[in-house]
Amino acid sequence: MTKRRTLVVLGIAAILVVALVVASAIWLRHGGQANAAQSGQSGATGQAGSAIATEPVVREDLHGSVNVAGTLHYADSHQLRAGYDGIVTQLPEPGTQISAGAQLYQVGDDPAYLMRGATPAWRDFEDGMSNGQDVQQLEQSLKDLGYFADEPDERFDAQTISAIRNWQDAVGLTRSGRLQLGRIIFAPADLRVGTLSTRVGDRVTLDTSLFSVSSMQQVVDANVSLAQQDLAEKGREVTIQLPDGSTTPGTISSVGTPVERGAGNGQDSQADGQGSQANQAGPAAGNKERILPITVTPSDPEATSTLQEASVTVALPSQTRENVLTVPVNALLALTPTQFGVEIAREDGSFSQIPVETGLFAAGRVEVSGDDLAEGQHVVVPSR
Template identity: 45%
Template sequence: MSTTDEPDSTETDTAERHQQSPRRRGRRGIGVAIFTLLVAAVAVGGLWILTGAGNNAAVGAADKTPSATEAVQQGDLAGSTTVTGTLRYADRRSIQSATGGTITALPAEGAVISLGGRLYSVNNIPIFLLRGGLPAWRSFESGMDNGPDVKQLEESLRDLGHFSDEPDERFTWATVEAVKAWQDANGLDDTGTLPLGSFVFSSSDLRIGTVTVKVGDLVGAGTGLFDASSTTQIIETNIPLAEQQLAVIGAAVNVHLPGGATTTGVIESVGTPTEVDGATGQKQTMIPAVVALTDATATAAFQEAAVSVDVPSERRENVLSVPVGAILALTEDEFGVEVEYPDGTTTQVPVTLGLFAGGRVEVFGDGIEAGTLVVVPRR
């Protein structure tokens, strides 16, 4: 095309663009916010900021920025909100001495104590771990009242190979014989009774945390000896009250671990709103949530760590999307993409933006369909 006696290029190009794709109205109210969001995307996606010179400016920008093309995709687009959380072991508790005396044995920090294992010793008398969700509150002996704790004891003795009857809530002759057999196997006097304080009930194996006393210390009943937890890791997080719709039991989440590794999990429980100290020191109302990990091996290297959790938020199904880097800022409140045709020519096409998610953005525009090639900066 000859450039002599040509009308002002800015006016001509602007007019041509408006003829090809009339500007959409009613977007000025959100234009500034979207523009700010897109400018922020420069750091991660290579957004093209074009101003004032229409298609000629687009050609100039493209000449300076190595580019490639990518097809418009059609499919589901899911957004997420990122919250912070803490990876730690679940069911933390403090193990206290049930009797007074001298500590003669302690577990090592990080050790795992299983059913029938020795937790610690006072006056050279070992305290054992038995299985059950109810805490111990009384001794076990002939003539005692029936109760669910008796069933817990019999289930533990059965799993240890010393009780062959069906566990129930009655402390019978068969229970006495099973207790004697277990005591004999552990080098104890086979009395058939278990004094309160000689055992600890736990619904799972115990992982030993921080030990706060030393062998040889004289302790009283109720003295804290060490922290313990289950062997299962969880993530505890807080979701802002304003986004409480995200706190959905069963929702799948992505977890970002220290060092850049990622794994997945599921929200398994949601608490009631509570006030916590915010980053600025002001109180914030948050909803506590617990995330169960889907792959326990992914976090095995961590005892406790700060993590971030991507909680699913808005979702669009069967929509068109392009990489964020493909978006052109045509004006302060008009955006577009540069479409490449089979003959290698390109033109700017105004688009309306929808959901941003995973480095992509939902787009609407005349002539935009699945498979349309759009220009993106080459990384």
């Protein structure tokens, strides 16, 4: 056999192999479709025994979103510092919720208590002190606890002294009517105890860090790219996906100012649609990008109450298409390099591919339209 003839034979053999592979692939997907017993239903079985999976064409409202990574944690975490010098004799358990009027810690025989207020205690409360807003918030806190009967004002007077004495008597302190600096700590809401920095028996000095505290309110911190900043509006409702896959609603409670983030810091955006990720690898090495920090407050505290801190996903609504036909994304076929289509499972057991135009991709589905497409038809999807 000549060299030329050998090449011709090999070429023909290669063509036959390719044709056989293509025919096999078509047969595996469509084998026996003509005699499918239940065409148009998920799980229909063809003549050759292969399962033909289908899904209905649905008319619905399609909601698109952009996903950003975030961190769920307790808000306003900070260190609580000692107001006295001495030996630590009492500390709270991590995770404890401390309400107004309750003891926070004790150094020697000097306990410190939580009171409600936004202005920090910065001086002794005693007879003869000047008027001030801190006096009013002390009286309001004592009133909330049931010890102050009058209308709170900024004057430290006999009514204030009487209320302090009644409270001191209730918690076992000397009825002096005076509160030394360090005896009470103001906070606008209940506190949650975090990590302890000291132990009972440690010697501490003024301003030594004792333990971390935070608000009882949980929030999610996330970053949005500047290209998507129109989605990050204060008050906008969003969806939070938790580590177990469940979702809970939330609201954007604050929007920061643009900041720079270097490469490799994570929390890149992912557009909901064809599985594509925006900034999947982050900015190029050595480059920086501008981002917009946002804070999201969960609407249902119970949904996140079992999580102290967790990585979550925040879905920011992007656009909505109303009353459109949709199919699963994996039902799409590439009929040509520029034309998508779907394969329709007919009621008579036949199958046909039709061209479609695609619109919004969201939540695993895609908006489609076409002359031969109608609600209630069934499209072929890959078998699982």
